[in-house]
Amino acid sequence: MDDQAACLRLLSRPERDRHDAFKSEPARLQHLAVRGLVRTTLSRYRAIAPEHWRFDANRHGRPFIDDRLGVSGLHFSLSHTHGLVACAIATFAEFGVDAEPRDRDVGLAELAPAVLSPRERARFETMSGQARQDFFFTLWTLKEAYVKARGIGLSLPVKKLELDLEVSPPIAHFGDEIDDDASRWAFRSLRLTDRHIVGIAAAVPDGELEIVPRRTRAINPPLHV
Structure with a gap:
């Protein structure tokens, strides 16, 4: 308490x-x-x-530090899911973070056509069990992180964003429907706990993305006697 x-x-x-x-x-x-x-x-x-x-938000709901505070060179992105809250901080604005549980039951077979590119989906269909879950949610979190980084809501066709997870770090390819240059972006997938996958997408001004993970204690829930 x-x-x-x-x-x-x-x-x-x-x-x-x-x-x-x-x-x-x-x-x-x-x-x-x-x-x-x-x-x-x-x-x-x-x-x-x-x-x-103090905070404000753009018309798509992305929060940012209120300009009236006069703070420059400091930006944040948030994600929360069952058992984890992620807060990413950067000196530049174009970045995003997304977190998901590895065992989330959301009907992956039904979601895959809307989220995955044809090549990603073909690989997804060859998998089963936890490997299939991890593959999907690694892609999901990286794509959601990119959507948050762009700050333009759900209008982006995420299945036109293809990520090659066979190389590290992942390499992105954008379809013509995405008005952006994939070479500007760095993508990273993290396992901050055994139960969660965290994705980060960042358009790093100098091309080098350095991530320093830190963990802090969660709020203790009240005891029920």
Whole structure:
């Protein structure tokens, strides 16, 4: 409860209102963990107290630091899923992060035609078990990270973004429907826990992507006696 109380004190009024509106306890805890993590993480890089950060969002819902704070050269991307909250920080704007559980049951066979390129799908069809799950969610998280990095919502045809996972790091190929240069982008897949896959997509200005993973304690759920 101390963790939750500390995080609650950091929230803005709209964040607190949204927290209070959640009907389920897991949803409230996840929202609290996301907002607490981004605030405390940003404060590692600027002399701004966690409770003083203010945020805005573009028309597609991508959040960013409120311009009125006068902060430059600091950007973030968020993802949350069952058991994990990911907050990526960079000095440049074009990057994104996405996280998924390795065992998520979402009907992969039905999703594959909408998400995977023909070549990716052909390889997917040869797989089974955990290898099939990992292959799909590695591609899913990398593509979702790219969508977040572009900040233009779900209009991108992700199956026209093809990733070659047989090389490390993955190499991307974009179809004509994606108005972008694939050579600008670096893609990385991480296993930050045994149960999750995390994808990062970044258009690094100098061409070199350096990732420094850090882990922090999650908010402890209340004890039920």
